[in-house]
Amino acid sequence: MAARKTTKKSEVSPEEMLSYYRDMLLIRRFEEKAGQLYGMGLIGGFCHLYIGQEAVVVGLEAAAEEGDKRITSYRDHGHMLACGMDPKGVMAELTGREGGYSKGKGGSMHMFSKEKNFYGGHGIVGAQVPLGAGLAFADRYKENGRVTFTYFGDGAANQGQVYESFNMAALWKLPVIFVIENNQYAMGTSQKRSTSTDEIHKRGEPFGIPGEMVDGMDVISVKEAGERAVAHCRKGDGPYILEIKTYRYRGHSMSDPAKYRTREEVQKMREERDPIEQVRAKLLSGKSITEDKLKEIDKEIKEIVNASAEFAKESPEPAVEELWTDIYATEIPQEVN
Amino acid sequence: MARMTMIEAIRDAHTLAMEADDDVVVMGEDVGYFGGVFRCTAGLQKRFGVQRCFDTPISELGIVGTAVGMAAFGLKPVVEIQFADYMYPAYDQIVSEAARLRYRSAGEFTCPMVVRMPTGGGIFGAQTHSQSPEALFTHVAGLKTVVPSNPQDAKGLLLAAINDPDPVIFLEPKRLYNGPFDGHFDRPSQSWGKHPLGEVETGYYETPLGTANIVREGSAATLLAYGTMVHVALAAVEESGVDVEVIDLRTLLPLDLETIAESVSRTGRCIVLHEATLTSGYGAEVTALIQGECFYSLEAPVLRVAGWDTPYPHAQEWDYFPGPERVKRAIATVMEG
Ligand SMILES: Cc1ncc(C[n+]2csc(CCOP(=O)(O)OP(=O)(O)O)c2C)c(N)n1
Ligand SMILES: [Mg+2]
Secondary structure (H helix, E strand, O other), X not given: OOXXXXXXXXXXXXXXXXXXXXXXXXXXXXXXXXHHHHHOOOOOOOOOOOOOOHHXXXXXXXXXXXXXXXXXXXXXXXXXXXXXXXXXXXXXXXXXXXXXXXXXXXXXXXXXXXXXXXXXXXXXXXXXXXXXXXXHHHHHHHOOOOOEEEEEEOOHHHXXXXXXHHHHHHHXXXXXXXXXXXXXXXXXXXXXXXXXXXXXXXXXXXXXXXXXXXEOOOHHHHHHHHHHHHHHXXXXXXXXXXXXXXXXXXXXXXXXXXXXXXXXXXXXXXXXXXXXXXXXXXXXHOOOOOHHHHHHHHHHHHHHHHHHHHHHHHOOOOOHHHHHOOOOOOXXXXXXX | OEEOOHHHHHHHHHHHHHHHOOOEEEEEOXXXXXXXXOOOOOOHHHHHOOOOEEEOOOOHHHHHHHHHHHHHHOXXXXXXXXXXXXXXXXXXXXXXXXHHHHHHOOOOOOOOOEEEEEEOOOOOOHHHOOOOOHHHHHOOOOOEEEOOOOHHHHHHHHHHHHHOOOOEEEEEEHHHOOOOOOOOOOOOOOOOOOOHHHEEOOOOOOOOOOOOEEEEOOOOEXXXXXXXXXXXXXXXXXXXXXXXXXXXXXXXXXXXXXXXXXXXXXHOOEEEEEEEEXXXXXXXXXXXXXXXXXXXXXXXXXEEEEEOOOOOOOOOHHHHOOOHHHHHHHHHHHHHO
């Protein structure tokens, strides 16, 4: 079974807590800004915000080491910011500009960074899961001790390719952590209307993959679970499943009438379980961190986010010729009429 | 007659089919409780019960596969794949099972199933929400493929498809759901409210599969189009001032070759339009057929105007979309020839 790390929640230092606060706040403010730019018509098409789920990626990034990989779905802005990608490049991809991570080719759902070992945003539900297993295969092949965080949603957990991946990952003992971000809804379909079990992490059992349910609104619980999973994978014991219970506050995408849940349900979550507020309260209950310090951080983040928005507005639109680039290594000429 | 959007017309067809035959069942992601992401099935679950209109998990392969089994038994499943871009996991079931059940059982078992999919671009959906995969279906013996361009046809064709004894792929141009779109993306969007074809017959009627529709008579050349491109074609013809005949194919397979051949033999010139990429696109098939049928009447080579051979772009949608300007250039070229 998974090795348990001895660190207890109480042992987390204020500095560490502060860094989680900062990272989560960056995601929240970035997403709020993206929502605004969308409203202003600067971002078009599909755009899925991560607000409410910040503790998941921030907690798991805290358990990751240099060289570990991550891959996720279309709800990917938080993952990119948490692994250190530049907010400017992310925002400029949202606005479809040359300065975006995919030069405006990918949009909100499709960005990548070799430097940060971020293997993308993927728009097709579940499609990234076997890719994550493949990345882990490559790590095992190279014997480099790295692990891959393969994120997917509760809805994606019903795609057949997820279970093909489970089998292969278990069969070949791949160092992959399957992270189910269970925000309890797949678009307008709640988990109970689409999923045969309310314990998705147990679906690994028949494959021999250990799994656990984690409180995804508490960044420290996520981090500790992440450390258990990472230790398991690094030891060579094969894959591990983390089902992280979380909640998205906003609609599925920007065009979601949200008729499938009550406003009270969302309100209750925000008021009682908000991951950022929880950390904030903890920080202020101690002696070392003052309101002023938090205000300073708020200000710093606001500046980063505003700068990203400015960059995303100012970066030029891609040139027409870009339509035909990056399709093959060597361009195949086509007639343009 | 009643005023309807294409969404309402499709919903009306579902309602009438379900009233007429208890064996008609409607299934897909978010189609029940939520009423479909485009609202095409809104109210059906309430009216006909959860047994007959139900939500599925995000499991495209499983959805279509179970529908094939249901159809083999004798039910008439009407399946919604949320976007045509999500059908690839189901493609195996469509090709290997649905299309061939009749053939390999020597007619003992059949697959009277309809798979509806929103198709095409113009909504800023980028590479995973804009594709036009019709040629992947017309290439498969055993499937019928339909693409309506307006509410009146959408209703009649869908009723005919549901009543058809064979599997029908029903591609709904999502850009046309709420109104016609002629490719002038910078003009205010139109609604079906004022369009003649937003006037839909009430009650049950079928528009037979395999009948094209001459939507504008002309003598100088023939423009063949389907779906959104019908409206682009009409706009381009008006703007060009050339007396071009425009034919809405409506059904790609079976194809109404008689109507096409009669027109092209008369005009001697022909252009085929589609949003889908050019190479091995449906236009290639039509061009070859015309060449065979009308060789001695042709005054110029048959032209194709289609999407570039690239993935559907994010930032550069309107550089990709084959709009009226490109169609007008093609009209000028074919008239010179
Ligand atoms: C193969 C496929 N089917 C359907 C969709 C449409 N779709 C996009 S997101 C989504 C819901 C996914 O829910 P979940 O996995 O829980 O992730 P969440 O959006 O909650 O983060 C659906 C049905 C898609 N993109 N790809
Ligand atoms: Mg979800």
